Amino acid sequence: MEGSAINLVLQAGFIVKLVILTLLFFSVVSWAIIFYKWKYFKKARKENEVFLENFGRVKEPRTLVASSRMMFVGPFGNLFRAVYSEGISDRDQVKRSLKRFLMLEAAKLEKYLNFLATTGSTTPFIGLFGTVWGIMNSFKGIGSAGTASLAIVAPGIAEALIATAAGLAAAIPAVIGYNYYLSTAKRLIIETQDFAEEVLDFFSKG
Numbered sequence: 001m002e003g004s005a006i007n008l009v010l011q012a013g014f015i016v017k018l019v020i021l022t023l024l025f026f027s028v029v030s031w032a033i034i035f036y037k038w039k040y041f042k043k044a045r046k047e048n049e050v051f052l053e054n055f056g057r058v059k060e061p062r063t064l065v066a067s068s069r070m071m072f073v074g075p076f077g078n079l080f081r082a083v084y085s086e087g088i089s090d091r092d093q094v095k096r097s098l099k100r101f102l103m104l105e106a107a108k109l110e111k112y113l114n115f116l117a118t119t120g121s122t123t124p125f126i127g128l129f130g131t132v133w134g135i136m137n138s139f140k141g142i143g144s145a146g147t148a149s150l151a152i153v154a155p156g157i158a159e160a161l162i163a164t165a166a167g168l169a170a171a172i173p174a175v176i177g178y179n180y181y182l183s184t185a186k187r188l189i190i191e192t193q194d195f196a197e198e199v200l201d202f203f204s205k206g
Helices: 002-011 014-057 062-066 075-086 093-110 114-143 150-204
Strands: none
Touching: 002 014, 014 062, 014 075, 014 114, 014 150, 062 075, 075 093, 093 150, 114 150
């Protein structure tokens, strides 16, 4: 079955091949982002837990910064180091810095998710374009042969079905990944906003 599908793709017209290659690109990049974000969020949660534990028992800023030198993913450590590097203690200034750095951390957490959203929303239509083109080829074959036999119609219909399947295969994982990681990012952003209040009190007290 697999060999016949590959043969159909190889025998397809230029437009259908281009459609399938485009969908393959979207699918490969989407899966790469899905695996990357899985590792990223896993590491972010772990670093947040470790830093929050240190934050609860260590009250010296330099010691906290030193303990988080190797934590570059978790937003808790990043937020604390960023505010510490500003060297400010005025509450209003600290609040403004926190707001700015919170936006940066939120952007990091949501990075690449737009590509998953784009893949989920556009690849079905790209596949549909290949479907329509394959059906057009079928009608063209019928017109040239003057008959509607299965041998004439089948290749174009097969191209159409492959394009449809490829579009769905690219879109479904991307949509699932986008929804899951977006909710994960939002939870981490809310947790970071809550932690920012503790950081504000920490630096405001000097």
